[in-house]
Amino acid sequence: MIEPLPDLLIAPIVRAALAEDLGRAGDITAQACIPADARLAAVFAARKPGVIAGLACARLALAELDPDARFEALVADGEAVAAGAALARVDANARALLSAERTGLNLMGRLSGIATLTRAYVDAVAGTKARIVDTRKTTPGLRALEKYAVRCGGGVNHRFGLDDAILIKDNHVAACGSVGEAVRRAKAFAGHLTKVEVEVDSLAQLDEALAEAPDVIMLDNFGLGDLAEAVRRTAGRIPLEASGGVNLDTVRAIAETGVDVISVGALTHSVGVLDIGLDAI
Structure with a gap:
């Protein structure tokens, strides 16, 4: 139910x-x-x-x-x-x-x-450990309803807004100067119940993020080989989220790399x- x-x-x-x-x-x-x-x-x-x-x-x-x-x-x-x-x-x-x-x-x-x-x-990722999650790419004013619909379909909700989790994206990293500096600032700011996720776009940035131990790492537009390597390097220490280039033709292969979460903007922005x-x- x-x-x-x-x-x-x-x-x-x-x-x-x-x-x-x-x-x-x-x-x-x-x-x-x-x-x-x-x-x-x-x-x-x-x-x-x-x-x-x-x-x-x-x-x-x-x-x-x-x-x-x-x-x-x-x-x-x-x-x-x-x-x-x-x-x-x-x-x-x-x-x-x-x-x-x-x-x-x-x-x-x-x-x-x-x-x-x-x-x-x-259904496409059944049998893997990956969970399908939504994004904030929702219709203005309808976010609560659309995220509810994702749950009705068996998916899981990402953050609801800017105020319920810290998600460091590429522009935040650019403003801070590096992935490591951005994560350090975020962890110093966050309350004890606030999670910190950081987006990385290369294996080098992944290594930098791992050194700072955020709560979640988002792998943005990684190829399948790099996704598998990221899973190997992380070794289960931190949940990994795959994002970018996800559709029904690619999602199974992405899930089989071993990532924990796959975020899909199309669930709400292109349905x-x-x-x-x-x-x-």
Whole structure:
């Protein structure tokens, strides 16, 4: 079971999306065509196979416009479904349901797309010790939801923001003068619960980083041979994260070098939606 996000976190995102769609006058199509007291029953259904995430987004979108609506989830977030699978059954005021439809589908489709792609990466490295993690390359305002979707797909979250871990990148190193100096400054600054990760782009920088014992070392755009050599030199002393050049064609070979973590920006920055629709019944 995936621990769900609290409604308190999701609701402001859903409200903002509804407000964007409803505009100044509300859903004038529904107002024009449908009596105010009409009711409608419908089913959210997957048009293609995938892994579901974001059911709460559809539920909350509907509840915002019809607090008395009935929403029955038929699957759980993180569950793989076949094309045609019914995901949730709803019964609500017809105007409210049709006005909330697109907001719910937009969010659930995107999150399910992320979960589906993440599951493909996780399956691709099955049997190795490597874990698939996301990045901060998320849609502004949707980070918590998108990182939740990664968890629904079986992935693991990297840091959520600039404030929850120290990650020294190449420009930080340039500003400090060297990998070693950057790590020393970071360790002196960090609280006892704050981890320090440093990005290196060569085996020489790896050796420099190892001498300073950061919590994690990121191997940026290393070839397979250098990844394997980095694993050999590190000998399990410090977790290694591979980053750059990762796709579904390369991820298995990267995992087989022995790295601990593989970060994949594409999980959130280049994902397609899972096709989900709403069908009246």
